[in-house]
Amino acid sequence: MKRLQMFGLLNKDMEILEKELYRSVQGDDPLLTETSLHLLKAGGKRLRPVFVLMGGKFGTYDLDKLKRIAVPLELIHSASLVHDDVIDDADTRRGEPTVKAKWDDKIAMYTGDYIYAKALAITAELPNPRIHQILSKAMVEMTIGEMEQIRDFFNSGQSVRHYLRRIRRKTALLIAISCQLGALAADAELEKAGLLYKYGYNVGMAFQIRDDLLDLRGTEKQIGKPPGSDMRQGNITLPVIYTLEDDRLRGALLDELEQIREGRAGAGRAIDIILSGDGISRAEELASRYIDKALAALDKLPNNRTKGNLRDIAYFVTGRAY
């Protein structure tokens, strides 16, 4: 996916951040520079840095301070992706070969370790200990979420609650703290930082649900990989869980999941079963509820131009027209 380009007022600062991001992994070691830049230059929406800058707009906006949060947050996100690709045995991401495919699993593992460490070394320059605490706790939660994900591969008995807890750790938390830390680094009031956290958390939840939906409904061109990849990896997402709650479809879907697990079937028939029920629409509905909560938090923030942009992002994330 391409970088978000909708925010005229931030575009210049985002360009600066993009260069900072590249610079942050350069010069230590030729191979690490190459693998890290390959990863970073493959792109991404840069959602977390955008949220940091926007959070900063609710206080005293200072790009120099904000970049010390925006760059590490994008680095942490990128490091988690390079490790995820090892776990998922993924050969492409965003249409580019992954580090594990272009080099190997071991190099991908150390690339991730290096980028994590770099992220922390950058935030360590900030004087605010609260920021380290929030960031390192979020990293702990992320790794727990990732481990839950592999433990739950092909676990068709998992509940909606289980799924939500996992995506909270895996995705929503990092987006929530992006908004919050941007505000804190700009010395915004704690209440505003708290509302931004709520906004980010709910947008993050909606974003992951929508991403999981896209994996079932998107075309290969849209999502950069064949549809049903999650199921083939054993990653049981919300529409699957909802469909398994439907007595008329449960048996057939369980059969298909078993066949996929044993490598005897692709995801095609399973997707057909899911599309025949209400799993997709129920998941969409839940994503919408999260967006409503995000908008409610936003409402309590003072009116400014950024607030309008954050509303736009909320709509953009769920794919609603706006």
Added chain:
Amino acid sequence: MKRLQMFGLLNKDMEILEKELYRSVQGDDPLLTETSLHLLKAGGKRLRPVFVLMGGKFGTYDLDKLKRIAVPLELIHSASLVHDDVIDDADTRRGEPTVKAKWDDKIAMYTGDYIYAKALAITAELPNPRIHQILSKAMVEMTIGEMEQIRDFFNSGQSVRHYLRRIRRKTALLIAISCQLGALAADAELEKAGLLYKYGYNVGMAFQIRDDLLDLRGTEKQIGKPPGSDMRQGNITLPVIYTLEDDRLRGALLDELEQIREGRAGAGRAIDIILSGDGISRAEELASRYIDKALAALDKLPNNRTKGNLRDIAYFVTGRAY
């Protein structure tokens, strides 16, 4: 290897730290708790925590502060080992199955990520930003050292300088900052902390050279794995580099290394070649020079009981009689 048991005055505090270490990885997730405890309970000398406590003896010794440094340092070391075992495809460590052998590579990778994050979350509770900076920079250097190591597998053209730079990053730096951060956390004078850093750095260099020597000269029982494991993995250590400098042995050793690389030979003949030259004694000599430097730094510190213990450790590390 067993925990160091030589320091009567620290034994009680080391027992407390050992429990803290286990507690630090418990309760977040059942699988992560299990894998992390498996790793930590397999043992280790706990060299880094010992050095933190000893560093603390040069200031106002406060176990409560020191444990927030000692535990993370041991965690970072342990996380690096669990990732190393994935790279080295190692099935046992300290006589116990590795996490990657008992579970798998993926679980080992996330266990390492989790333990790294946990380490940082603990130090984030400390108010001293200088400590985070030192710690996160050391982590960056460690990951660079690890990447250098895989990049240099079977690189028989590497220089002594190259090797020393790698073990500095891989080992010596973390031991150096263990001594230094212990002193800093105890509000010792910067000069003392600096001398302790020098002591730790030089002991760490000697320690790694000795460890690499042991891999060639030790019995399987002593080192917990078959001798020559480093060479079989392609890890070119100091005695190998010295032997390659010897024109009478160079050709034969290069041939053997090539055969090992291609999986057509074990390390037996290569070890015989190395033992026939002066590579071992030259490496021993260099380790001794590092120990001498460590002792010189120690001499400048005020006399106390800990100073005697640090001298004992320096001797212990090189395996000299004392």
